[in-house]
Each structure stands twice: as structure tokens, then as C-alpha cells.
Amino acid sequence: MPARPALVIVALGLALVGCGTATSAADSSATVAIKAGDSTCEVAKTSFAAPGTIAFEVQNVGKDVTEVYVYGKGSGGTFNKIAGEVENIAPGTSRAFEVKVSGGDYEVACKPGQKGSGTRTALHVTGASTTGTSAAAYDREVEFSARDDSFLGLTGLTAKAGERIEFSMKNTSSNHPHEFEVFGPDGKVVGEIGPTGPGTTGEAILELTTAGTYTYMCGISDHASRGLRGSFTVR
Amino acid sequence: MFSVPTFLIGLREGLEASLVVGILIAYLVKLGRRDAVSSLWVGVVAAVVLSLGFGAVLQFTSANLSFEAQERFGGFASLVAVGFVTWMVFWMRRTARFLKTELHGRLTTALTLGPLALALTGFVAVGREGLETALFLWSAVQSTQQPVVSTSSAFGGLLASVVLGYAFYKGALNLNLKTFFTWTGAALVVVAAGVCSYGIHDLQEAGLLPGLNTLAFDVSNTIAPSSWYGTLLKGIFNFQPATTVLQAVAWVAYLAPVLWLFFRPSRAAVPAPTPQQTASV
Known part of the structure; x- marks a missing residue:
């Protein structure tokens, strides 16, 4: 008799777990160590060259x-919008977590005793900044690749004004770095995926606020x- | 050597599930349905095994679960658990009335909601915090600085929570039937209200619900979350020293009507609401 409930439960469990997206650890950047003490919070690296994980x-x-x-910055400009977190780190143990960042400022907070606003350390990520309340949110993702003579996968791209798109560029060149600069209808820079080496992928979230023709x-x-x-x- | 903070996290993470499972088992035993207890255990064991397994994959491989995904899981699983536990409480309240009036044989029919429902309740009660607890346990095992201390303290805390759940179960069995059904049921409702509030907070952290930084109160300087009393308050009632407005509203919005329904004089199984007539069945 208990065999059937067990099966249903396993299925339900897997379904619940399936809600999560299991991504592999960031391949390009090395792990950033944080040493959290009772009154200290040492972040090994506080400046990042490009948005990503x-x-x-x-x-x-x-x-x-x-x-x-x-x-990340929440409404009102204070750092209170959670971009990532890990709780219950017992003394003498280590826990890993990943944070997806776009360009801009962030703060790391170590909270000994799991309370208060914590010991803060500023982080800066160079790259396209997403203004507004949600630091890492975007409406959709556009994936394309860059060869030495063309961008592939952007033909026929259209967007709605106000849309926030994460552009993800895979550089398929064998020996040249490429970047992806986007200019609005007024000719001003909207944002960019910075220099991305051969065989690697760069990402940037760009907000396309006004209608018109954008060039890249x-x-x-x-x-x-x-x-x-x-x-x-x-x- | 022993790490008190590590012990307390283990205690906190395990306490509420232990209490819920302890109360449910006590209920079944009181109803004379020891045979149904195994169905509940199927759910509990499945939740433990799945949590430990999935937690191990996350901790020991390069696989990662985004924090949003983890919070969403914790949030939705908590709300599902609230649903199951509430439904269980009212089912038991109804069943308990049979005890007084009906022959024992009729109970078997009353229990037809059966093994699957019981197993699912056990599963969600344990599984909702299972993944987080598993990650905490595995990180203790993997500790490079003091693996033995961390591991023994973490497991010690969990074990203590199980012991407390068992003590509650034993103590509850000694109560007389009427007192037992009233107070353990009410206790489950209060615990479920805490789980509901907790689930709301998880969804706020995941960014699915607003108001994460709008606090109703913050007493974390008076009731430190890592103190023993903070641990017990959190473990039993899911009391969070810094509670958001939405959490507080959800807690009251769940607790008030459900307790009212629970304590309302039981009426006969007639659908039409005629409270005066049947006030004292």
C-alpha cells in the first residue's frame, strides 16, 4: 500500500524542485571568497569588469x-533589494552562492547573528546599468553570436519601447575579441557588452526606453x- | 568541543517539522489507527531522502540553485504545507466527533482519505524546509576547519528537535480525549500560521511579493535570532524578530478565521447553517 504514495511523493518532489534553474557554476570568473567573521566581512574581489554571474x-x-x-539598489536608492543570499552558515563552515549582476553598484552584507543590516562592503560591476527598482530583472533574453565579419542571430530583431532585454553574445571567432555597442535613436550609447574573448560569452541588460531605430x-x-x-x- | 550556534540552527530547522509530525502521529494513535502511521512516515522519509539527496548534489557538485529558485521553493512549499495541515486539522476535528458517538468500526470509513493524503502531509511538513536544512548539514560535514564539531553539533540540534517532538507526542498522549483534540489541533493551527507567514517572507525575498523592507516591527536587538529563546520562538511559531507588514497581516488573516472555525461549536453534519439548534452536539 505505501508504494503508491511514495511514487506520487517522489514525482511531486521532483516537480517542486524542477521550479529551480540549476545552472553550472560560472565558468569564466573564479569564485570570490568572502570571509565572514563576528565583526568582519572580507570580500576578496569588489570590482568586476563585466555583468554576469x-x-x-x-x-x-x-x-x-x-x-x-x-x-542591489532598491526604490529610494538604498541597497535593500536582494540580488542573492545564503543563510545559516554555521561557524567553521562554508556555503556557496551565485549572484547574477548587471552593471552598477551593489553591497555585500555579512550579518553575524543573522540580524541587522550587517557589515557592508561595496561592489562595483562595470557595464550596462539597469536603472529602476529591479537590478537584475529583464523581460527576455536575446542570444546571438559574433563572427569576425558579422553578428549572427539579430536579423529581424524588434522590440517594444520600454522593454528590458538581456543580450547574450557568444564570440565564435577563433582569435579576435568582439564587443557589442548599442546606440539609441538619438545616437547616444544605450549600453554595451564589453570586450568578449574568443569562445566566451558576454552579457548585458539594456533598457530600450524610446521607440526608433537603434544601431549596434x-x-x-x-x-x-x-x-x-x-x-x-x-x- | 561543541558549537552552540550550530546546534541551535539544527534545532530551529527541525523543531517545527518534528512538532507537526509528532502531533499528527499522536492524533492517529489516539484514534486507534496506528496502522495509518506508516503512511505518514512514508511521506516523512521521502522528504528527508529527497532533501538530503538534492542538497548533496548542490553542495558537492558544481550545480547551483539560484537564490530566487530556492526562496520560491521554500515559499510555495510552505503555503502548500499550510493547506495540507489546515485540511488535516479539520478532518481530524470531524473524525474526533465520531469517537464519541459512533462505534469504533465506523472510524475506518472516516479515515478513508487514506494513506496518500497522510503521506503528502508528512512530505510537505518536512520537505518545505528540508532542502535548506540539508544544505546546512552538508556544509557542516564538508567543513574544513572543524568537521567533527560542526557535524556533531548540527546533527545534535536536529536530534534534539526530534526528541522534543517525541516528548510532545508522549505528553499529548496522556491528555484526555477532549482536551487532546482541542489543544493539539489549536497548536497545529498556530504552527501553520507561522509557516504561512514564513512562506510569505520567502516569496518577498524572491521578489514575487512586495514589501520586503516594510517592517511591522524589528525586535532583533531584544530577541536575537541566534539566542536559545529566539531559536525556540522561530522553531515553534516561526516568529521572526524582524517581521514585514505583509507577514504580520498574513499571520493574522490566517490565524483569526481558522481558529474561529476550529473553536466554533461543532454542529451536526447538516450543511445548512443553523447554529442555535445544534450548538451543543
Whole structure:
């Protein structure tokens, strides 16, 4: 008799667990160590060259239980929007967590005793900033690749005004880095995926606020004139 | 050597599930349905095994669960657990009335909601915090600094929670029937209200619900979350020293009507609401 409930339960459990997205640890960037003590919070790296996923490994070197949060700017400009967290780190143990960041400022908070606002350390991520309340949210993802003579996968791209798109560029070139700069209808820079090495993937979240024709190009050397350029329409 | 903070986390994470399972088993035993207890255990064991297994995958491989996914899981699983436990409480309240009036044989029919429902209740009661607890346990095992201390303290805390759940179960069995059904049921409702509030907070952290930074009160300087009393308050009532407004509202919105329904004089199994007539069945 108990066999059937057991099966249903396993299925239910898997379904619940399936809600989560299991992603592999960040391949390009190394793990960033955080040493969290009873009154200290040492973050091994506080400046990041590009948006993406940062893998943290928190070691509790204190005597009290601790938790670590990464905050982005919430409404009102204070750092209170959770970008990632790990709780229940017992003394002498380590816990890992990942945080997806776009360009901008963040704060790491170690909270010994799991209370209060914690010991804060500022983080800065270079790259396209997403203004507004949600630091890491975007409406959809656009994946494309960059060869030495063209961007592939952007033909026919259109977007709605106000849409926030995460552009993900895989550089399929064998030996040249490429970047992806986007200019709005007024010719001003909207944002960019910074220089991305051969075989790697770069990401940026861009908010396309106004309607019109946007242009994009690779700003490295003479790549744009070799064909790494194009445009798309925002309605 | 022993790590008190680590012990207290283990105690906190395990306490509420132990209490719920302890009360449910006591109920079944009181109803003379020891045979149904095994169904409950199926759910409990399945939740423990799944949590430990999935936690091990996350801790020992490069696989990662985003914090939003983990919070969403914790949040929704908590709300599902509240649903099951509430439903269980009212089912038992109804069943308990048979005890007074009906022959024992009729109980078997009353229990037809059967093994699956019991197993699922055991599963969600334990599983909702299972993953977080498993991650905590595995990180203790994996500790490079003091693996023995961390592991023994963490497991010691969990064990203590099980002992407390068992003590509650034993103590509850000594109560007379009427007192037992009234107070253990009410206790379950109060625990479920805490789980509900906790689930809301998880969903706020995941960004699915607003108001994470709008606190109703913050007494974390008076009642430290890592103190023994903070641990017990959190473990039993899910009391969070820094509680958001939405959490407080959810707690009251659940507790008030459900307790009212629970303590309302039981009426005969007639659907039409005629409270005056049947006030003292």
C-alpha cells in the first residue's frame, strides 16, 4: 500500500524542485571568497569588469552563525533589494552562492547573528546599468553570436519601447575579441557588452526606453567596417 | 568541543517539522489507527531522502540553485504545507466527533482519505524546509576547519528537535480525549500560521511579493535570532524578530478565521447553517 504514495511523493518532489534553474557554476570568473567573521566581512574581489554571474564562497570564520546578502539598489536608492543570499552558515563552515549582476553598484552584507543590516562592503560591476527598482530583472533574453565579419542571430530583431532585454553574445571567432555597442535613436550609447574573448560569452541588460531605430556595432579596431554592425527597430 | 550556534540552527530547522509530525502521529494513535502511521512516515522519509539527496548534489557538485529558485521553493512549499495541515486539522476535528458517538468500526470509513493524503502531509511538513536544512548539514560535514564539531553539533540540534517532538507526542498522549483534540489541533493551527507567514517572507525575498523592507516591527536587538529563546520562538511559531507588514497581516488573516472555525461549536453534519439548534452536539 505505501508504494503508491511514495511514487506520487517522489514525482511531486521532483516537480517542486524542477521550479529551480540549476545552472553550472560560472565558468569564466573564479569564485570570490568572502570571509565572514563576528565583526568582519572580507570580500576578496569588489570590482568586476563585466555583468554576469558571480560565484561567492562564504567562509564563516567567526563564532556566531552568519548569513550573507548581496543587495542591489532598491526604490529610494538604498541597497535593500536582494540580488542573492545564503543563510545559516554555521561557524567553521562554508556555503556557496551565485549572484547574477548587471552593471552598477551593489553591497555585500555579512550579518553575524543573522540580524541587522550587517557589515557592508561595496561592489562595483562595470557595464550596462539597469536603472529602476529591479537590478537584475529583464523581460527576455536575446542570444546571438559574433563572427569576425558579422553578428549572427539579430536579423529581424524588434522590440517594444520600454522593454528590458538581456543580450547574450557568444564570440565564435577563433582569435579576435568582439564587443557589442548599442546606440539609441538619438545616437547616444544605450549600453554595451564589453570586450568578449574568443569562445566566451558576454552579457548585458539594456533598457530600450524610446521607440526608433537603434544601431549596434563592434567598436574594436576596424571590426565595424568588416561587417560587425547592424540595426533594429523599437516600436 | 561543541558549537552552540550550530546546534541551535539544527534545532530551529527541525523543531517545527518534528512538532507537526509528532502531533499528527499522536492524533492517529489516539484514534486507534496506528496502522495509518506508516503512511505518514512514508511521506516523512521521502522528504528527508529527497532533501538530503538534492542538497548533496548542490553542495558537492558544481550545480547551483539560484537564490530566487530556492526562496520560491521554500515559499510555495510552505503555503502548500499550510493547506495540507489546515485540511488535516479539520478532518481530524470531524473524525474526533465520531469517537464519541459512533462505534469504533465506523472510524475506518472516516479515515478513508487514506494513506496518500497522510503521506503528502508528512512530505510537505518536512520537505518545505528540508532542502535548506540539508544544505546546512552538508556544509557542516564538508567543513574544513572543524568537521567533527560542526557535524556533531548540527546533527545534535536536529536530534534534539526530534526528541522534543517525541516528548510532545508522549505528553499529548496522556491528555484526555477532549482536551487532546482541542489543544493539539489549536497548536497545529498556530504552527501553520507561522509557516504561512514564513512562506510569505520567502516569496518577498524572491521578489514575487512586495514589501520586503516594510517592517511591522524589528525586535532583533531584544530577541536575537541566534539566542536559545529566539531559536525556540522561530522553531515553534516561526516568529521572526524582524517581521514585514505583509507577514504580520498574513499571520493574522490566517490565524483569526481558522481558529474561529476550529473553536466554533461543532454542529451536526447538516450543511445548512443553523447554529442555535445544534450548538451543543
